[in-house]
Amino acid sequence: MSAQLLSFTDRGIYCAEGGFYIDPWRPVDRALITHGHSDHARWGHGHYLCTHQALPVIRHRLGQITAEGIGYGETRQIGGVEVSFHPAGHVPGSAQIRVARGGEVWVVSGDYKVEDDGLSEPFVPVPCHTFISECTFGLPLFRWQPQAVVAAQLAAWWQANAAEGRASILAAYGLGKAQRLMTMLPEAGPILTHGAVEETTRILRDQGYRLPPTIRVTAGIDAKSHPGALIIAPPSALGTPWARRFGPASAAFASGWMALRGIRRRRGFGTGFVISDHADWPGLNTAIHATGAERVFVTHGYTTPFRRWLEEQGYEAGIVQTEFGGDEAETASEADLA
Ligand SMILES: [Zn+2]
Ligand SMILES: [Zn+2]
Numbered sequence: 001m002s003a004q005l006l007s008f009t010d011r012g013i014y015c016a017e018g019g020f021y022i023d024p025w026r027p028v029d030r031a032l033i034t035h036g037h038s039d040h041a042r043w044g045h046g047h048y049l050c051t052h053q054a055l056p057v058i059r060h061r062l063g064q065i066t067a068e069g070i071g072y073g074e075t076r077q078i079g080g081v082e083v084s085f086h087p088a089g090h091v092p093g094s095a096q097i098r099v100a101r102g103g104e105v106w107v108v109s110g111d112y113k114v115e116d117d118g119l120s121e122p123f124v125p126v127p128c129h130t131f132i133s134e135c136t137f138g139l140p141l142f143r144w145q146p147q148a149v150v151a152a153q154l155a156a157w158w159q160a161n162a163a164e165g166r167a168s169i170l171a172a173y174g175l176g177k178a179q180r181l182m183t184m185l186p187e188a189g190p191i192l193t194h195g196a197v198e199e200t201t202r203i204l205r206d207q208g209y210r211l212p213p214t215i216r217v218t219a220g221i222d223a224k225s226h227p228g229a230l231i232i233a234p235p236s237a238l239g240t241p242w243a244r245r246f247g248p249a250s251a252a253f254a255s256g257w258m259a260l261r262g263i264r265r266r267r268g269f270g271t272g273f274v275i276s277d278h279a280d281w282p283g284l285n286t287a288i289h290a291t292g293a294e295r296v297f298v299t300h301g302y303t304t305p306f307r308r309w310l311e312e313q314g315y316e317a318g319i320v321q322t323e324f325g326g327d328e329a330e331t332a333s334e335a336d337l338a
Contacts, residue, residue: 005081005099005106006132008297008320013108013132015099017080020049022097022108025323032083034110035094036061036175039324051085053121054093056203057175072121088112089123090277091176092209098126106130107291111324113276114283117147117180119209125290132297132320133288136278137256138306144256144280150273151184157252157271158188162228167246171235171253175200176277178232181254182212185230190215192226194233194242223247256280288315300324 007014012024012031020030027044034040034050036057041050043062050058052069059067070076072095075084085095090111097108107128116122154170161168172178178197185191191214193201198216205211215221217231222245229246237243238251256276257263264272279287288296288310295316298306303319310317 005101005104005130006108012322013320015079015081017101018078018083018099020078020083023110023322023324030078032097033058034088034097034108035091037091037111037173040110051093051095053207054095056207057093057200060199060203086126087121087124089114089116089120092120092179092204092207094120094176096124096126098128104129106132107293108132109134109287111136111278112287113279114287115144115147117183117277119180119183119211120176120277123287125287127292129293130295130297131288131291131293132299133284134278134300134324135284135298135303135306136301137276137280138284138298138302138309140281142256142259142280143282144274144276147184147275150275153273154181154184154254155186155188157250157273158185158230161250162188165227165248167223167226167228167249168230169238169243169246169249169251170230170232170273171238171251172197172232172255174234177254177275179204179209179211180277181232181275182214183210185212187212189229190226192217192221192229192231194231194237196234196237197232217242217245221245 003016011026011028012021014021020032021028022032023034023040024031029046031045032049036054041058048065048067055069070085072085075082082100084098088094088096088110090113099106105128107126111134112123114123158168172181174197179201182191193214193216201214252271254273254275258272258274296310297318297320299320299322307317307319
């Protein structure tokens with residue numbers, strides 16, 4: 001019997017027969033990348049392969065790299081294995097990576113969500129024997145509302161703030177979440193963006209993703225020029241002089257972690273919108289079931305309880321130690337769950 005198709009090393013998930021790693025966290029010769037978030041697409045590899053859709057942002061973030069794009073569903077022979085990329089529904093361009101040898105199929109999910117957000121290429125279940133799944137929100141308490149419900153909450157919040165003469169500052173990660181929120185907001189006025197958000201937005205818009213018009217915040221843009229505006233900024237911009245230019249403002253964070261009251265309170269967000277680009281508990285279970293896999297390895301998140309749960313459901317289950325965790329993939333502490 002030949003070696004396991006994918007193995008777990010201190011550099012990342014490795015395919016010996018193909019001579020490549022998937023989302024490695026230390027420099028390697030050949031890297032297959034699921035998506036552009038910084039914990040998955042890291043600097044220093046000899047050669048990158050990702051979807052055509054993910055490539056522009058990855059190039060923008062990493063600068064001079066040797067990289068190649070591949071279409072969704074296109075198959076490529078690499079060494080002794082066949083490789084293909086399939087939509088993960090996480091952010092624009094994100095993929096699950098399928099690796100096959102003979103009749104044996106493994107799929108690495110990367111980060112994923114099953115709800116169609118109207119912007120990212122929607123998640124497609126890929127049949128496999130072994131599925132390596134993220135489980136950032138792998139506890140039953142994480143259950144997302146449909147996107148339309150959160151959209152209505154956002155609209156009401158913005159309207160109420162504007163009526164009281166306050167700006168609305170929405171904190172969100174710059175790749176994926178920020179653009180998803182833009183598409184959910186009513187066309188009630190211009191959306192202002194922090195430079196870090198605008199960069200990614202511009203790249204995605206140039207690629208043909210349908211995004212509403214945005215205005216980058218520059219000198220001269222403030223509460224006077226744009227009263228009652230909605231501003232999308234990275235979480236790090238809150239509480240800084242940059243944010244104070246808008247005068248009295250209401251700040252909110254849009255993240256799956258906002259489901260935990262403790263986190264919301266400690267980070268000083270009066271308002272939190274519970275919306276995530278990761279699968280919730282039902283989403284994880286649906287996705288795993290749909291693969292038909294008999295063996296599941298879980299990565300970042302609540303790996304221990306989630307593995308136990310999978311074993312109780314009759315799966316052969318294991319935990320893979322990775323160094324992913326950056327967009328939303330931090331694990332909350334016990335106190336947050338109380
Ligand atoms: Zn991600
Ligand atoms: Zn991740």
